[in-house]
Amino acid sequence: MRVAVIGGGAMGAATSWRLAKRGVDVVCYDRYSPPHAFGSSHGESRIIRTAYFEGDWYVPLLREAFALWRELEATSARSLLTMTGALMIGDASSDVVMGAQASARKHGLDAEFLDSTQFRRRYRGHVVHDGDVAVLDREAGVLNPDAGVAAMLAQAPQVVRDTEVKSIAELRSRFDAVVVAAGPWTPQLVEWIPLSVERQVHGWFSIARDADWFGPDRFPAFVRQSQDSGFMYGIPSLDGKTLKIGRHHDGETTTPQTIRRRVDDSDIDPLRLLASTYLRGVSGHVTRTLTCMYTNTPDGHFVIDFAPDDRRVIVISACSGHGFKFAPVIGDIAADLVVDGETRRDISRFSGARFAAPDVPDDHDSQNK
Ligand SMILES: Cc1cc2nc3c(=O)[nH]c(=O)nc-3n(C[C@H](O)[C@H](O)[C@H](O)COP(=O)(O)OP(=O)(O)OC[C@H]3O[C@@H](n4cnc5c(N)ncnc54)[C@H](O)[C@@H]3O)c2cc1C
Known part of the structure; x- marks a missing residue:
């Protein structure tokens, strides 16, 4: 064949x-x-997680995906996956929190619900507003x-x-x-x-202080949902100096032929606002950026x-x-x-x-x- x-x-x-x-x-x-x-x-870096808020039917596929990534690491003798855990952050009725909990319950996943006090105490790099809660998914990491x-x-x-x-x-x-x-x-x-292509920009923000708060062993990857800002995600610091953050969706519609590759203040300012609103110890200084595309179904x-x-x-x-x-x-x-x-x-x-x-x-x- x-x-x-x-x-x-x-x-x-x-x-x-x-x-x-x-x-x-x-x-x-x-x-x-x-x-x-x-x-x-x-x-x-790309996040891999198991307490999938997008739908519990993804979980069996994720379990297979983890095993196949490990198989690929073994056959290629390369390190591809770093386990960091992942936090789904929002208010208790947000899609990310409710969805992650539903997947965890249905599939008996290694996940923990953190109320505002526990969340604030454990993860000092996050600004925890009253009402913010989190689900810690331990079967998660960065590829x-x-x-x-x-x-x-x-x-x-x-x-x-x-x-x-x-x-x-x-x-x-x-x-x-x-x-x-x-x-x-x-x-x-x-x-x-019916597909639409969406431009996405993410940036690496300098860590201003307490770099050890943000290392892969201390700071899980995260997806945060808020009523004011939509979805954002972050990847723990892989270089000890910067933290990668991006917005999930809310990008302009584009095509691979016409995409605006140049990144300007209109891209960075919303990321700066997210960093200053939701992260502690991260400066507004961006060391580099990347543009990328989502291919979205309705x-x-x-x-x-x-x-x-x-x-x-x-x-x-x-x-x-x-x-x-x-x-x-x-x-x-x-x-x-x-x-x-x-x-x-x-x-x-x-x-x-x-x-x-x-x-x-x-x-x-x-x-x-
Ligand atoms: C900013 C950003 C962050 C993301 N974060 C995550 C994350 O944390 N976790 C996660 O799971 N996913 C994440 N994703 C999504 C994930 O990266 C994509 O779903 C995935 O990479 C898509 O892969 P693909 O092979 O479909 O597309 P692509 O990687 O775009 O591959 C398509 C390939 O087809 C080739 N091609 C196209 N047309 C032709 C042609 N006519 N002839 C020959 N070759 C052709 C192109 O050159 C290209 O190499 C993220 C995506 C972006 C943009």
Whole structure:
């Protein structure tokens, strides 16, 4: 069986790795030379967590993802995952807190609820307003995306770099199956999923004092939700000098061709405001920034599905800003769909058909009822 994968970011690299492991003749095409900084999988940190506020149905996939990241570390002899724990912060009725608690309860996860007093006492780098609570997810940490993509691609014998695939049909005539993992370029190849691409900027803020508050052993990665500021996230200091923070969503709609790569005050000022409102000991000085793209579905959940008219075409790359952690398991699911035409994992929530317009009876039909 010959399979083409379009894209060598997190999803395409993972699919290529998992297909190659099954002995499939897989060719991965990328328009650039991955890992590269033009898509969604670059940098040195992505959060992985288990008490998933986005939906408890993700938890079985996350458990598999952890095991596969560890397998990749063993086969590549690279360190990819640092366990730091993660804090979901908000008021007691916020989506992040309620959702994380629901996942933890349903799956018996190693998670702890912290009231305002416990939260304030334990994590001095956070400003804890009255009413702020947190869920500490101990089965969580930080992945290295550049190293992870490189490690997955190293397991794939045929990577064709700097080669843009113009259409799925171009490959479909030469391969038994095609997996589309084109991230923010997916709308150029696939018109049956309503996707929008969102620009995201994050920055590294200098730690002004008490750097030991922010190390990976003391300061969990976090997602914070507030009524005033929406969602923000932070990654513990990996260099002992800076803390990475970003806003989750609220970015401008863009495309990979037109994205504004230059970062200016209109990007940094909102991050500064978050830092000064919610963090203690972090200055407003930004040492570097990164732009990146989310590829969003209307409901924020993934699409992992066959094309409606061709079960030899599989689309996996619409991860709505929270997909990196799942890459190995999504790649393995894609390999299932290619090789077996089905998967034992429950992917019913990730169907593309959920966005299909409902059949509306025409006037003639309704008059006859
Ligand atoms: C700022 C930011 C922070 C994030 N934080 C987290 C986090 O903490 N935790 C988490 O789990 N997730 C996070 N995510 C989301 C996660 O990084 C993405 O879901 C994931 O990296 C998407 O990978 P991808 O392979 O789908 O897309 P990409 O990495 O963009 O890969 C797509 C690839 O396809 C190639 N390509 C496209 N079109 C073609 C073509 N026609 N021919 C050939 N090649 C083509 C591109 O060159 C690219 O390499 C974050 C994303 C961003 C932007």
